[in-house]
Amino acid sequence: EIERLKAQSKQTDAKIEATASAVERGGNSGWSSKTSIGGYGEHHFNHFKDKDDQVDAHRFVVYIGHEFTDTIRFFSEVELEHSLAGDGKPGEVELEQAFIQWDYAQNHNVTIGQFLIPVGILNETHEPDTFYGTERNNVEGRIVPTTWWETGVMLGGEILPGLTYNLAVHSGLEIPVPPSSSAFAIRSGRQKSAEANAEDLAYTARIKYTGISGLELAATAQQQQDVTQGALPGEDAEGTLLQAHARYSIAGVTLTAFAAQWDIDGDTFELAGADEQEGAYLEASYKITPKLGVFVRQSEWDMRAGGSADTEIEQVTAGVNYWLHERVVLKADIVDHKPPSGTATDNDGFNLGVGWSF
Template sequence: MKQNAIRAALAAVFLTAPVAGMAQETDLAKRVEQLAAELEKVKAELAAQRAQAAAAPRTAAPVPSTAPAQAMTNAPVSTAWATPAAALASDTVFSGYGEVNYNRPVRNASGTQTDVRRAVIGIQHRFDDKTKVVAEFEWEHGVVSASDKGESEVEQLYVEREFNGGLRGKAGLFLMPVGLLNQTHEPTAYYGVERNFVETAIIPTTWREAGLGLSGEFGDGFAWDTGLTTGFDLSKWDPASGEGRESPPGSIHQEGQLAKSRDLSLHGALNWRGYPRLLVGGSVFTGKAGHATPGFAANDARLTLLDLHTRFTPGAWDLSALWAYGRISNTEALNATFVGNPTPVPSSFAGWYLQAAYKLWQSGDYVLSPFARFESFNTARSYAAQPAGLGVPATPYERVATIGANLMVGQGVVLKADYQKFRQDKSLDRINLGLGFAY
């Protein structure tokens, strides 16, 4: 910035200085010599700073505790928040990811659509070797306006500080450390065109809360993450819409938008990587969701969500499994006010999946990995008891089989194709194509 100012001053001198009179020319020459000397001084200072930065290596940003270890070389690659070697000399790093998807229903071709699913810009700035700010901004569905379906949102915005002994603390809006996908959700980091149903309907990816968090490591490969944050707002539940049936927690999360905070929530996660290429872990999140809302019938309702997950990448294989279970308590009085509506509040929802991928072919920086995934999930597994004739029956589990392949192009671009078969609602069977990138 200082060099630019000096150059601008030089340009201003040459362009605006009068050319008449020897006295003026002499004054101009003196000013040019003075500015040139100052420029040489600044150049010397910058050279010294570069030499100092090269002699003192920076500390890369820690990988989120629930993200698959990057040593698992056969897994899809997440690059959006990695710190490139070329960027280590910079205090501010820009990153991003995006995806464009094509979905063609098998039984209803008129429903075929192409969507700019999301475009994300990330900014990470290091104030020093121990303190950084992380921000992530997302646009969904191509166009954002009052009459369109697009969304514009702040996905993350937090400050993190590293302390002695590997302890890290953060404050702001950050992703919850749950499952395998929530913290590592770039299109290069997972198999298939669409994110799996269990980690979108049961665990509402990308799920973030505002608050305080602590994380660290101990023992042989153990990592922990805990915090006190905002939670869900059950008063947002709309029994007349189908949003709650698509994802109970997704329909009532607050995303840091004027979030009710009378009732705060606790979360904790524990992961173990003590064996090569193996990750085993779990998480729990719990908090009241009524916030002492005046006239609300479920101020004592509590939402609890937990998961168990594992990932193993022996040789060319990439194997993973996840189970998630959610419960909303004390909903009887609230559902009594929803009688006659199609979507009361469920007392439980759950799901699980198994997935296997294999690195079948590699040529240069091209890698082809076929995969198969089977998942079972239910967003209305059970309801609290209601008087005879007034309750809504629980829904059956939906089961989805997905087969397809990811073609990685280098470390930052992926082409995807898959076919999804639904057991309950066969009208949802579809073919998907996708393009994704992360940098």
């Protein structure tokens, strides 16, 4: 009887070991081990001198990614803006990214699908714990315009250590024209890959250098034959975007210089002064401790720079970031807003925010 019990015990141990091995193999090769989930979000309180105060669940974003093989991967991003979406609601539900990326050669890849345009600083990296200020800066928001995604094909890779490139062909802007209330606004021209008019595609190229510790230099150029997608009969509103920035960090201090400019052809844009739209900012920040940082930013932007009227907007923003965790941040800043002469609304105020990413 003892021998029989010993034999049964050995059989049981063998079954347990086999089951554990099967579970382990399944965990290593199953979809769950290859799939990642993340996201970010932020809540804001905004106080304005000449407008009502506002509380906003500004963004709630979920990432889902999957690695099919070591060289083929999928990434997606879905965002809910301003808490509520639908008819008469202030927000939107948006698919910001959904693409396949294939490493077709060592240090070189191709991205196919819906992706963020490789331009500026915030457009590709805009999680709230990665930048200073409660709100994203207006130069990158209105001139670039962040957040900006399109659908197409993009090549990327590393040419030399620290020197990378991107070349993309993708859907383009459809900038509104009169009588639209948002006529000539670059930001309003984002089609967001929602049954986007693709009569005129756009072409983007970027070069970036990060070969020196703490330094980032980058330049982007984009060309589109008609940024209105044919909305102005008899006119080709050819648009060219040029953008460049430099950023250097050392001993907790980060200095940033950023500039972007649109040049748009066509009599309609020229008569409105919207044939040139430009912006620039300088920012200095200092991380006093790993948790506490302060910053000041001087910004200027002009969406009617081609006209003779005073349409330039200036803004100075200064504030503090406090990281409860490296990916959880509290923010506070004050804004000195200088609108063009003759503009009644004054957007001076202060902002409070909390943001996270994971």
